[in-house]
Amino acid sequence: MREVNDLEAKLGLTVLWTIEHPKYQETLRYLRKREFHRALDRVQALIVQRLFEMSKAGMSGTGYKLRRSIWKALKTRGKAIRNALKAYNALAVKMAPPAPQLEWKEVVNYGFVSEFELLRHTYAHGDVATSHWIIPAHREVLSKFFKIKGARSELVRLDVEAARLRASIVAEENRFTELFETLLTTDPLMAAEVNCMYSRRERVNVVHLARLESIRKLQLLAKGLSMSLGRGVSLAGIEELDTEATADEDIEGQLEESVQDDMSRMTEFLEEAGLDRGMAMTTRDGVPSHMLHSWHIS
Secondary structure, eight states: OOOHHHHHHTOOOOOOOOOOOHHHHHEEEEEEEEEEHHHHHHHHHHHHHHHHHHHHHTTTTTOHHHHHHHHHHHHHHHHHHHHHHHHHHHHTTTSSSSOOOOOOOHHHHHHOOOOHHHHHHHTGGGGTTTTTGGGHHHHHHHHHHHHHHHHHHHHHHHHHHHHHHHHHHHHHHHHHHHHHHHHHHOOHHHHHHHHHHHHHHHHHHHHHHHHHHHHHHOOOHSSSBBOOOOOOOOOOHHHHSSSSSSSHHHHHHHHHHHHHHHHHHHHHHHHHHHHHOOOOEEEEETTEEHHHHHTTTT
């Protein structure tokens, strides 16, 4: 105490700080903020270490013994995180305004260090403490809004890709049909091999066509979100189109009948191939029954 009095005399301090003194209150707020940031840094460091260890445990090439040691370390780190959360929550209520309480389930789901940075900067500068973006619910809503906005723009690209896939399936079917009919008269053995190879391909194509039809029905229900799904045109087909024809009328008819036409032509081809092999083939809604049973398409 004598040393303190001597220091005050040397510095010429005539007014002593009390609990109500502004300088004392400012220093007290600084110390609380410093302790709060240190506690937040501790929680952040433990969470980041936990994320790294979890990624290492799930990495390919990690041995069994190393995985066990990592999971044991994760259990130990979980206790340390809980203790750090208790220290943080004790300091959070002393902040002005009070900082949000952090729970174990909330913290372990943090996937970005920016969540901790927002907490730090929010309670380091009073001018942003009342901003709407510091509320986690508001940030989550904004993030989902931009995801929905991006999904709407992606629907245009998906329409193009779906039309290309349908055009590719139809073009492939036509090529195999022409090749099969040609080889059937010139080389029956090769025709049988081509038919066997395409039988595997067409099973996959039937699944794709069923999915495309489901997409088309969804788009008809969600009007305004996307265009109706049609079938694309190959480059060879584009060269044969008459540029003076009314394309709108052709597209409207194509959108309504493309799916049924595709299924009908594929069924006719498969029925012809089945008859050549002496095999009876039954269909349901234009799709071979054995494929519906194999792929569980209803």
